[in-house]
Amino acid sequence: METKNCKICESSPNNFKKDLRSGIFFFTCPQCGYYQITEEAFEVINLESITDDDKTLFSGYVRNNSTRENPLFLNTEMLSKIPEIVLPYKRLTVMEKVNSVLKYLGNTAKTLTDFVDIYLNDYVRFYLFKPNSLITIIHFLHKQKYIRIQDKTDHYTCLLTIEGWGKYEKLKEINVYSKKVFVALEFNTDFAEDLFKTIQSACYECNEFNAVKSDPSQHDEKICDKIIADIKESRFIVADFTGQNQGVYYEAGYAMGLGIPVIRTCKEDEVDDKKLHFDTRQYPHIPWGNMVDLKKQLIAKIKRIV
Numbered sequence: 001m002e003t004k005n006c007k008i009c010e011s012s013p014n015n016f017k018k019d020l021r022s023g024i025f026f027f028t029c030p031q032c033g034y035y036q037i038t039e040e041a042f043e044v045i046n047l048e049s050i051t052d053d054d055k056t057l058f059s060g061y062v063r064n065n066s067t068r069e070n071p072l073f074l075n076t077e078m079l080s081k082i083p084e085i086v087l088p089y090k091r092l093t094v095m096e097k098v099n100s101v102l103k104y105l106g107n108t109a110k111t112l113t114d115f116v117d118i119y120l121n122d123y124v125r126f127y128l129f130k131p132n133s134l135i136t137i138i139h140f141l142h143k144q145k146y147i148r149i150q151d152k153t154d155h156y157t158c159l160l161t162i163e164g165w166g167k168y169e170k171l172k173e174i175n176v177y178s179k180k181v182f183v184a185l186e187f188n189t190d191f192a193e194d195l196f197k198t199i200q201s202a203c204y205e206c207n208e209f210n211a212v213k214s215d216p217s218q219h220d221e222k223i224c225d226k227i228i229a230d231i232k233e234s235r236f237i238v239a240d241f242t243g244q245n246q247g248v249y250y251e252a253g254y255a256m257g258l259g260i261p262v263i264r265t266c267k268e269d270e271v272d273d274k275k276l277h278f279d280t281r282q283y284p285h286i287p288w289g290n291m292v293d294l295k296k297q298l299i300a301k302i303k304r305i306v
């Protein structure tokens with residue numbers, strides 16, 4: 001049987017299939033998980049210019065955004081944007097990574113007595129660069145008495161303690177007292193200002209939430225740090241996908257990674273035209289026809305999540 005190494009992490013996948021009709025490759029990689037890739041992206045795109053760190057972060061991105069039932073679809077456009085896609089994950093702090101391991105354990109265990117296996121290959125899932133960092137974090141969580149562990153050859157079997165569940169439950173209540181709401185949208189449309197004002201007034205009417213957006217006239221390192229800081233402090237974010245702006249995709253993905261709720265909206269003709277990107281189409285969007293309609297739906301949605 002023909003074999004091919006994983007396009008992203010270059011390890012030999014334990015499962016590889018090609019759909020002869022569409023020319024799409026299906027991979028099951030022990031590190032990156034399940035994904036589909038077009039033949040063109042697989043054969044033509046050269047990832048040599050991408051740093052190893054960026055490849056590792058992208059491997060984690062694929063792992064976290066893909067399932068066997070709904071595998072992420074990689075094409076040439078996506079592979080050419082790897083440095084931009086992974087940018088938010090470069091800014092995660094050590095404690096955010098530690099907390100993401102704890103959140104993974106809490107989300108995976110269904111009951112108080114469920115053991116969860118964490119494989120050393122799983123380090124990419126937490127946007128770490130080496131398996132050793134995952135070992136360090138597991139030992140730290142153990143020392144803090146958040147978990148009990150059994151050390152196996154290539155994985156740890158972990159059990160959250162009551163202290164661990166306590167910390168996990170606190171982590172889930174992110175920014176519950178925050179009034180800030182970050183709004184991600186495409187600025188380059190004639191309705192952008194109206195759209196922001198509509199979202200702003202819907203937020204205010206719900207619970208006096210204060211909607212903020214980034215300044216579109218600036219695109220430097222400072223503004224990126226400001227966006228990250230605003231997202232981290234938000235109770236939830238509103239992401240409007242009209243116009244398919246890449247920045248909106250990254251900001252929504254970053255918020256999701258932090259466990260911050262994301263309300264997705266999109267002009268209805270773009271939803272109907274199936275213009276939405278493969279990695280967001282699987283989530284429900286509020287389709288809007290006009291501002292009155294959007295505001296009404298948004299208020300109903302906000303009231304449901306807060």
Ligand SMILES: [Zn+2]
Pocket residue numbers: 006007008009010011029030031032033059
């Ligand atoms: Zn891989």
